[in-house]
Amino acid sequence: xxxxxxxxxxxxxxxxxxxxxxxxxxxxxxxxxxxxxxxxxxxxxxxxxxxxxxxxxxxxxxxxxxxxxxxxxxxxxxxxxxxxxxxxxxxxxxxxxxxxxxxxxxxxxxxxxxxxxxxxxxxxxxxxxxxxxxxxxxxxxxxxxxxxxxxxxxxxxxxxxxxxxxxxxxxxxxxxxxxxxxxxxxxxxxxxxxxxxxxxxxxxxxxxxxxxxxxxxxxxxxxxxxxxxxxxxxxxxxxxxxxxxxxxxxxxxxxxxxxxxxxxxxxxxxxxxxxxxxxxxxxxxxxxxxxxxxxxxxxxxxxxxxxxxxxxxxxxxxxxxxxxxxxxxxxxxxxxxxxxxx
Amino acid sequence: xxxxxxxxxxxxxxxxxxxxxxxxxxxxxxxxxxxxxxxxxxxxxxxxxxxxxxxxxxxxxxxxxxxxxxxxxxxxxxxxxxxxxxxxxxxxxxxxxxxxxxxxxxxxxxxxxxxxxxxxxxxxxxxxxxxxxxxxxxxxxxxxxxxxxxxxxxxxxxxxxxxxxxxxxxxxxxxxxxxxxxxxxxxxxxxxxxxxxxxxxxxxxxxxxxxxxxxxxxxxxxxxxxxxxxxxxxxxxxxxxxxxxxxxxxxxxxxxxxxxxxxxxxxxxxxxxxxxxxxxxxxxxxxxxxxxxxxxxxxxxxxxxxxxxxxxxxxxxxxxxxxxxxxxxxxxxxxxxxxxxx
Numbered sequence: 001x002x003x004x005x006x007x008x009x010x011x012x013x014x015x016x017x018x019x020x021x022x023x024x025x026x027x028x029x030x031x032x033x034x035x036x037x038x039x040x041x042x043x044x045x046x047x048x049x050x051x052x053x054x055x056x057x058x059x060x061x062x063x064x065x066x067x068x069x070x071x072x073x074x075x076x077x078x079x080x081x082x083x084x085x086x087x088x089x090x091x092x093x094x095x096x097x098x099x100x101x102x103x104x105x106x107x108x109x110x111x112x113x114x115x116x117x118x119x120x121x122x123x124x125x126x127x128x129x130x131x132x133x134x135x136x137x138x139x140x141x142x143x144x145x146x147x148x149x150x151x152x153x154x155x156x157x158x159x160x161x162x163x164x165x166x167x168x169x170x171x172x173x174x175x176x177x178x179x180x181x182x183x184x185x186x187x188x189x190x191x192x193x194x195x196x197x198x199x200x201x202x203x204x205x206x207x208x209x210x211x212x213x214x215x216x217x218x219x220x221x222x223x224x225x226x227x228x229x230x231x232x233x234x235x236x237x238x239x240x241x242x243x244x245x246x247x248x249x250x251x252x253x254x255x256x257x258x259x260x261x262x263x264x265x266x267x268x269x270x271x272x273x274x275x276x277x278x279x280x281x282x283x284x285x286x287x288x289x290x291x292x293x294x295x296x297x298x299x300x301x302x303x304x305x306x307x308x309x310x311x312x313x314x315x316x317x318x319x320x321x322x323x324x325x326x327x328x329x330x331x332x333x334x335x336x337x338x339x340x341x342x
Numbered sequence: 343x344x345x346x347x348x349x350x351x352x353x354x355x356x357x358x359x360x361x362x363x364x365x366x367x368x369x370x371x372x373x374x375x376x377x378x379x380x381x382x383x384x385x386x387x388x389x390x391x392x393x394x395x396x397x398x399x400x401x402x403x404x405x406x407x408x409x410x411x412x413x414x415x416x417x418x419x420x421x422x423x424x425x426x427x428x429x430x431x432x433x434x435x436x437x438x439x440x441x442x443x444x445x446x447x448x449x450x451x452x453x454x455x456x457x458x459x460x461x462x463x464x465x466x467x468x469x470x471x472x473x474x475x476x477x478x479x480x481x482x483x484x485x486x487x488x489x490x491x492x493x494x495x496x497x498x499x500x501x502x503x504x505x506x507x508x509x510x511x512x513x514x515x516x517x518x519x520x521x522x523x524x525x526x527x528x529x530x531x532x533x534x535x536x537x538x539x540x541x542x543x544x545x546x547x548x549x550x551x552x553x554x555x556x557x558x559x560x561x562x563x564x565x566x567x568x569x570x571x572x573x574x575x576x577x578x579x580x581x582x583x584x585x586x587x588x589x590x591x592x593x594x595x596x597x598x599x600x601x602x603x604x605x606x607x608x609x610x611x612x613x614x615x616x617x618x619x620x621x622x623x624x625x626x627x628x629x630x631x632x633x634x635x636x637x638x639x640x641x642x643x644x645x646x647x648x649x650x651x652x653x654x655x656x657x658x659x660x661x662x663x664x665x666x667x668x669x670x671x672x673x674x675x676x677x678x679x680x681x682x683x684x
Contacts (some may be wrong), residue, residue, distance in 0.1 A: 035504065035508075036504070036505075036508045039504075039507060039508060039511070042629065052364065066678050097473075099472075101469055105465070105466040105469060105470075105471070122509070122514075123447070124447040124511070125511060125514070125515045127443055127446070127447060128443075128447075128507040128508075128510055129467065129507075131439075131440075131443065131472075131473075131476065131503065131507050132472075132503070132504050132507040132508075134473065134476055134503075135476075135500040135501075135503040135504050135507075136479075136500070136504065138480055138500045139496075139497060139500045139504075140498060142493050142496050142497045142498070142500075147489050147490060147493055148489060150493055151484050151489060151492055151493060153482060154481075154484050154496065155481060155484045155485070158477040158478070158481045158484075159477075159481065161473065161474070161476075161477040162377060162378070162381075162474050162478065162481075163378075165381060165470040165471075165473050165474040165477075166377075166378045166381060166470075166474075168466070168470055169380070169381065169466070169467060169470050172464075172466045172467070188351075260450045273416070296409050
């Protein structure tokens, strides 16, 4: 039986993720183990290593896409995977610090199919664990990378954190100020998702001591891929299978301003007008007919346009690669981002 | 008229704080100005530079004790004040990041006599501003200090952040698990307050390229002083004048487990038993008779014991100084901490 190109790419991407997670996991576990109790316990629970009492679980923590991007970027720039492990772990720690805080801000009760940390230990502890993981990320870079590489990586990572804070602020704001246009949404997504994926790739290049134009190209690759990731996430948030995604409810149920919705609302169609009425209702009073809303988003062209914008971002990501021949693994990850269903 | 030693010391300490604030302010303002809006606006409001609309205010931000400790420690170790400014600003940024998060966790609505950021912009923005100030602190160290000094300072500062997270966790826990003993309270205070003050002093020594024993001695000086600071803070929280402290209500009104209370509750006196009954009531139902509670804490010896423990910590701080002759300004700050009334 001949495997299709897409299936082969997807299989390869899966192997890359598994391999990066395997390499990165000991660094992450060592870092989290250095936390005083109960921060260590809560941290390991959040990463899916054990349950709330500390008993080992077979569950895996997330996709570990960002560490894989860091490792593959380093390899694409001629370094070993090992040279980038501290950076990969630091990026994953920052990602998880923001997840912990975002879950509190957004009131999201489920993370990776399990109760979010704040629902188990309370809001203060979830905030403190997030702050501690942020600190840990930087400490991993200081201890795990040689001097100048460390300072360059730290400066980039903290700048990404500030961009993420700004992106999350905008995202929260969209919930109260009503519809935004596609461009404003894209700027938010660049901060919220693009900045850290760009940083993940740039840090791989920094660990490989690549020249500034290469670091910058890797940053662009990651940012564009991050945007595509967010747009596909928005599609999954409406049309994904809850059994596969681990997310219990449609984004539409909480009247989220995701790209398909923003795009649909701006389409000037009759479907847009009906959707706007549904979004205008008080969600605390009326439960949204999410199936009807999804049909309206689709007939207003929101699904198709989001799909097209995601594909455009993947193409822009690949176009940014200065040496595609050495970046086969990054290409496979890019393919995964656009084709994923969770 | 001959000025008393205590008045002269207090005047000198005031001058040191003013001078450190003046030196540090431009670095802080430049850092906060680099934030994207509205994080910049919110940051400047929190520091007291302008009101919520951005109009300049004559108000000053806090005491700036920590930056003064960093600068004076550097000078005591033979460096210029200027060499330690980035570190001083970074410590102050971290201190303010934790204030922003603590105010959310503790539900404290007033900060330095003004509405806390979360009451003006909401909880998500206050959390994001805290996260951004944390990132900014590290970025200031990377850009403002030479390579090896930067990485040493960053490692120390992030370790202090983790200790602070743990201390704040314990402090939150004390509110639900009931009385603790004096030793457990002291461990909490070491994390919550001692760690960052120790770090403030250690970073001054690091900026002066002092040898490890000197850095460690400075850390001990700052930690002991930080404990004294916390204990005096606890005294002010009960017996301070709200007009001077800018804090609206007694710690007793919210049934805080501060050192005078912990100490009183553990005294085995009749006053302790009555106080325990008052602390056992549901604060949501019964408003505490704070004057009566304060009298009970005092008659159970809680006030006197806290005062003695604070003085002991100040003495331990001074004893840690390896070269007291060069540390006159640190001694003046230590005097200020034990004699302050706000």
